[in-house]
Amino acid sequence: MTIFSGWGARGRALFSDNxxxxxAPPGSGGGNEPPSGNEPAxxxxxxTPRRGRAPVSSLDDFLKRSRGRLGGSPGGGxxxxxxxxRSLIAWAAIAVVLLWLLFxxxxxISGQERGVVTRFGRYSHTLSxxxxxxxxxxxxxxQKINVEDIREVNLGSAAEETLMxxxxxxLIDIAYQVRWNIRDPEQYLYELAEPEDTIRQVAESAMRQIxxxxxxxxxxxxxxxxxxxxxxxxxxxxxxxxxxxxxxQGVAIRQADPPSQVNDAFKEVTAxxxxxxxxxxxxxxxxxxxxxxxxxxxxxxxxVYEQYKLAPEVTRRRMYYETxxxxxxxxxxxxxxxxxxxxxxxxxxxxxxxxxxxxx
Amino acid sequence: xxIVRRHPIAAGLLGFILLITxxxxxxxxxxxxxxxISRFGKPVRILGAEQAGINWRIPFAESTxxxxxxxxxxxxxxxxxxxxxxxxxxxxxxxxxxxxDPLRLFLSARSVEQAEQQLKPILGSQLRNExxxxxxxxxxxPEREGAMENIRTGLNRLARQYxxxxxxxxxxxxxxxxxxxxxxxxxxxxxxxxxxxxSIEAEGQKRAQIIRAEADADAARxxxxxxxxxxxxxxxxxxxxxxxxxxxxxxxxRGGQTNIILSPNNEYLKxxxxx
Numbered sequence: 001m002t003i004f005s006g007w008g009a010r011g012r013a014l015f016s017d018n019x020x021x022x023x024a025p026p027g028s029g030g031g032n033e034p035p036s037g038n039e040p041a042x043x044x045x046x047x048t049p050r051r052g053r054a055p056v057s058s059l060d061d062f063l064k065r066s067r068g069r070l071g072g073s074p075g076g077g078x079x080x081x082x083x084x085x086r087s088l089i090a091w092a093a094i095a096v097v098l099l100w101l102l103f104x105x106x107x108x109i110s111g112q113e114r115g116v117v118t119r120f121g122r123y124s125h126t127l128s129x130x131x132x133x134x135x136x137x138x139x140x141x142x143q144k145i146n147v148e149d150i151r152e153v154n155l156g157s158a159a160e161e162t163l164m165x166x167x168x169x170x171l172i173d174i175a176y177q178v179r180w181n182i183r184d185p186e187q188y189l190y191e192l193a194e195p196e197d198t199i200r201q202v203a204e205s206a207m208r209q210i211x212x213x214x215x216x217x218x219x220x221x222x223x224x225x226x227x228x229x230x231x232x233x234x235x236x237x238x239x240x241x242x243x244x245x246x247x248x249q250g251v252a253i254r255q256a257d258p259p260s261q262v263n264d265a266f267k268e269v270t271a272x273x274x275x276x277x278x279x280x281x282x283x284x285x286x287x288x289x290x291x292x293x294x295x296x297x298x299x300x301x302x303x304v305y306e307q308y309k310l311a312p313e314v315t316r317r318r319m320y321y322e323t324x325x326x327x328x329x330x331x332x333x334x335x336x337x338x339x340x341x342x343x344x345x346x347x348x349x350x351x352x353x354x355x356x357x358x359x360x
Numbered sequence: 361x362x363i364v365r366r367h368p369i370a371a372g373l374l375g376f377i378l379l380i381t382x383x384x385x386x387x388x389x390x391x392x393x394x395x396x397i398s399r400f401g402k403p404v405r406i407l408g409a410e411q412a413g414i415n416w417r418i419p420f421a422e423s424t425x426x427x428x429x430x431x432x433x434x435x436x437x438x439x440x441x442x443x444x445x446x447x448x449x450x451x452x453x454x455x456x457x458x459x460x461d462p463l464r465l466f467l468s469a470r471s472v473e474q475a476e477q478q479l480k481p482i483l484g485s486q487l488r489n490e491x492x493x494x495x496x497x498x499x500x501x502p503e504r505e506g507a508m509e510n511i512r513t514g515l516n517r518l519a520r521q522y523x524x525x526x527x528x529x530x531x532x533x534x535x536x537x538x539x540x541x542x543x544x545x546x547x548x549x550x551x552x553x554x555x556x557x558x559s560i561e562a563e564g565q566k567r568a569q570i571i572r573a574e575a576d577a578d579a580a581r582x583x584x585x586x587x588x589x590x591x592x593x594x595x596x597x598x599x600x601x602x603x604x605x606x607x608x609x610x611x612x613x614r615g616g617q618t619n620i621i622l623s624p625n626n627e628y629l630k631x632x633x634x635x
Contacts, residue, residue, distance in 0.1 A: 271557070
């Protein structure tokens with residue numbers, strides 16, 4: 001395609017060069033004719049093959065104006081009328097050529113770019129940032145390559161699953177991103193037929209290779225950073241072996257999940273972990289409570305015992321009476337005084353209260 | 361000049377023919393291509409890496425075929441591979457190659473696309489043969505055992521006939537075929553997770569039980585250490601506590617209504633009898 005446009009440009013260039021010679025004969029002929037008759041001079045001009053073309057009308061206008069001047073002074077007018085007309089076309093042609101030269105020989109290369117110059121298709125040199133001068137277009141061609149721009153390739157997506165087999169023969173749904181840029185514009189242009197496809201395929205291959213060497217749990221959690229680094233290294237090594245001129249800036253795993261078909265089972269594991277933790281927490285609180293109570297009771301006993309040791313008999317009696325007082329104060333008491341009396345138990349009353357007692 | 365003015369059409373034609381001749385005798389060879397030049401169909405010379413730029417040929421007699429000299433992609437169709445332990449795997453691979461001998465390529469396949477068409481099935485069968493010698497587990501990472509290197513050398517032997525050099529063979533995807541193998545893999549994952557969940561739960565219960573038992577033991581030790589100092593006093597002290605707890609209504613005011621029938625011989629009523 002570039003070759004074709006190149007030939008096209010060359011063709012146009014030839015055509016514009018031809019303008020001069022084609023234009024010249026009528027010009028020289030016209031130079032002789034005007035003195036013979038002022039009015040008919042328009043005839044030959046009008047009959048030239050240019051009739052109907054856009055420039056003709058302006059040319060005619062110009063001629064009319066110059067003829068008007070001719071009427072005043074024939075000698076000077078003749079020169080004014082013929083020469084500028086010829087040179088106008090020549091000047092236009094020169095201007096076009098100059099513009100074209102300007103645009104195809106000067107190349108402004110911005111800071112992030114390098115300009116790869118080919119001469120008739122052969123690599124010649126690389127332009128650094130700044131203004132670069134080359135030969136005009138069909139000879140030299142410049143391809144500007146941005147070497148700073150970090151490009152991204154996304155593999156796998158949230159929408160659809162990309163399943164990969166892990167080392168323990170589980171499946172993992174993985175999505176990741178590869179960032180790269182061009183290090184060597186010449187290699188990038190000339191060594192790989194489809195650089196972007198190559199990077200994508202190499203990324204897929206490297207990721208599959210590394211994932212197949214780690215377990216599912218590692219791939220989903222702890223080993224992510226390591227996997228990213230290993231994939232990056234693997235890709236770089238492969239791309240270098242292709243002499244691709246590409247640098248892999250980084251690989252980022254955006255998502256590493258179990259496949260949706262088994263997601264519930266994975267949630268069960270999380271639930272079990274929560275449950276186990278709850279269980280342990282409950283046991284811990286029970287243990288804490290039990291120890292505190294034991295220590296409390298033991299300390300209370302110790303304190304009382306200390307006092308008891310000082311006066312064992314008295315303390316014992318005091319405690320006994322105090323306790324009995326408290327106990328007997330609030331209960332129904334029956335004292336059977338005479339040994340000869342058979343105690344009569346009102347069983348009905350006891351039974352009435354039985355359900356209540358049983359309930360406690 | 362005179363002749364041109366007299367026969368403008370003839371002159372124009374002549375110019376046109378000259379131009380065509382000039383163009384057809386020039387070959388612009390870019391950096392990405394190499395060319396095979398054949399005279400009346402018979403290849404006579406090759407324009408390789410060093411000849412990039414302008415080259416000449418005999419117009420009309422010689423024709424040019426451009427052949428890409430970059431590293432190209434040979435993408436293989438999906439292949440089912442059967443491992444030695446009779447498990448299936450769907451493998452998607454690609455090879456990278458470069459045309460190193462354009463003349464041979466031209467003679468055997470005429471064009472790069474043709475050569476690709478012929479190499480594709482060979483790559484597929486090489487892959488199947490090499491991977492079919494391995495158990496499933498090692499199929500997952502064939503790079504580790506040099507299987508890919510074997511495939512590359514095997515393929516290279518055949519590719520050389522086409523003037524092609526295989527730079528690299530890599531597996532892009534290795535998937536379980538959909539249907540039973542995939543389903544059973546999911547099932548296995550599911551049961552493995554359930555097993556893990558159960559064992560985590562049981563582990564939690566075990567830990568809880570141990571914690572409780574340790575606490576019980578600690579409490580017993582504390583009690584024993586304190587109460588062991590005077591078992592006799594403990595007997596009395598604990599009995600007192602116990603009476604209060606059993607006969608008195610508890611903090612909520614609930615408690616059994618207690619009827620106590622005392623004998624006058626009771627220790628408590630010792631003084632009551634006025635002895």
